[in-house]
Amino acid sequence: MSKPALDDLFTSRGRRNRMSFLWLNLLLALTFAEGIVILLLDVEFGWGFGETGIPAVLIILYCICWSVAIVTAAAQRCHDCGWSGYWALLIYVPYLGALVWLIALMMPGESGVNCYGGDPLRFKR
Numbered sequence: 001m002s003k004p005a006l007d008d009l010f011t012s013r014g015r016r017n018r019m020s021f022l023w024l025n026l027l028l029a030l031t032f033a034e035g036i037v038i039l040l041l042d043v044e045f046g047w048g049f050g051e052t053g054i055p056a057v058l059i060i061l062y063c064i065c066w067s068v069a070i071v072t073a074a075a076q077r078c079h080d081c082g083w084s085g086y087w088a089l090l091i092y093v094p095y096l097g098a099l100v101w102l103i104a105l106m107m108p109g110e111s112g113v114n115c116y117g118g119d120p121l122r123f124k125r
Contacts, residue, residue, distance in 0.1 A: 008076065009069050012085045016076035017109055017120040024073050025101075028066050035059055074101070079116035080109035 006024070008014050016024075039059065071092075075085030081104070088104075091097040112119055 008072075010072055012072045012075035012079075012088075014076055014117045015080040015109065015114075015120045016073055017080060018077075018105060018107075020120065021073055021077045022105060025070070025105075028069060032062065032066060035062060074104055077104040077109075079114075080120060081107050082110045082114055082116075 006027075007020075008016070009024075035058070071088050074088035074091055078085050078087045087100070090100040093100075109120070111121075
């Protein structure tokens with residue numbers, strides 16, 4: 001059984017397997033896209049949310065939380081590959097970040113226990 005995508009969301013400790021990393025990224029991207037669609041509908045139909053500034057503040061807060069969640073998940077993914085979690089900070093570098101994300105998504109993790117924790121594919125509640 002794989003580690004659930006939303007487990008250990010805001011901690012860089014532990015490990016995260018590829019499938020959990022992919023599902024978490026898809027979930028965060030879909031919720032971000034949903035917020036953008038709501039904001040565009042607000043502008044198009046004039047619901048008045050944009051005039052208060054609340055949507056902009058909510059999107060900024062969401063982006064901060066999303067950014068933290070992505071980096072901690074990438075750090076966990078690096079731990080699964082046996083690397084230091086600091087490599088996940090490369091996600092913030094333009095163009096290189098996309099490459100690091102793809103490598104983190106494609107590289108298989110170490111089987112069994114490593115110095116960062118137990119195998120996330122053997123996850124048990």
